[in-house]
Amino acid sequence: MIEFHLDARSGVSPYQQIVRQVRSGLRLGLLREGDQLPTVKEVVGLLAINPNTVLKAYKELEHAGLVAPRPGIGTFVTATLGDGAFAAHGPLRQDLMRWLAKARRAGLDDESIDALFQDAFRSSSERGIA
């Protein structure tokens, strides 16, 4: 079971934050087909937010075909996102951690690392399209 958290300063609405956390859970393999999402009551009890916010997020995930409600029981994951190549995630993560350590040793702060990554990411996607 995943647990949601809210970042008040992100500028992203609470309902969008819940949607994103489920989607990223699916991408990272933290959530798999058949897993149950926290019930509306559980989320409300944890985050002290309006239940309609949670319902709205779950509705959107349902429309995207990622989850489905089972009446009286809860909401369950019905699909996976991404390629399902979770096996490759571990080694890739390790490579990335090594690279991050190297960037910090070279004196880059978080913002520079993020900017560098985004820039490299963009140019590699552009090359992919060309």
Added chain:
Amino acid sequence: MTPAVETSGLTKRYGRRVALNDCSLSIPTGRVVGLVGPNGAGKTTLLHLAVGLLTPSAGTISVLGHAPAESPAQLGRVGFVAQDTPVYAGMSVADHLRFGEWVNPGWDSSLANDRIAQVGLDPAQRAGTLSGGQRAQLALTLAIAKRPQLLVLDEPVAGLDPLARREFLQALMATVVEGVSVVLSSHLVADLERVCDYLVVLVASRVQVAGEIEQLLSEHHRLVAARRDGLQLPSGWKVIENRETDRQSTLVVRHDRPVVDPAWTIEELDLEDVVLAYMARASSNGAHRPTLVGVQR
């Protein structure tokens, strides 16, 4: 569907002072409504009219389709937690529950006992010795255990520390899951942002704006442009706030359709920005604010 609260031209005067002026609202059920405004704006007056502690000087109000406090059945439909969550200091927690059961036909004593246990209150403790957070939880329990369709709360979290505030709002939101409509007031927008889905802004005895929060956020934007005379606004835009320096115009506008206009830089607003714009407008009594002097370089 019957609105939770519906008012038309609702006015309340205390002698010559007008506490609430020509208020017309229709609030749907199933919402958590935030009533926000500065101290003295008329929030408590409006809530007291809704629960029948006050009667209107003019205009009408109906709550869940009935006149406030018109019958014992209506009293049972509406739960009320007054400002500073008052309890009887000399009575124990258990006495409060017994009293609640005695005066409320629809009293759910297992719900009341479960809640008291859940929030860790000792039934034998005298209410006068409870902390602010515990007292608020006791008052909320009394209001919930009568199984109302609508809960009305006047500044319920104003005096609470951040942890007690969170625990209170968690408990309140859990009752919303059960289908209870809620109206709560606060002078702090931050308290309302996560829990409310409907907002009523009350300033200087008048309702300035009311509506679904999501819709309010999508209809209000801040526009910034270099100042020039005769600047034209697209039709359908309503200026809420207008600030000008010698070189810049900054407007908060409400619009009925999305706008793309290269003359203006368009920024998103958060709920606090929207509320503040209406407060600024109300405090300048509809007149334009004095022109601010720009920073000279």
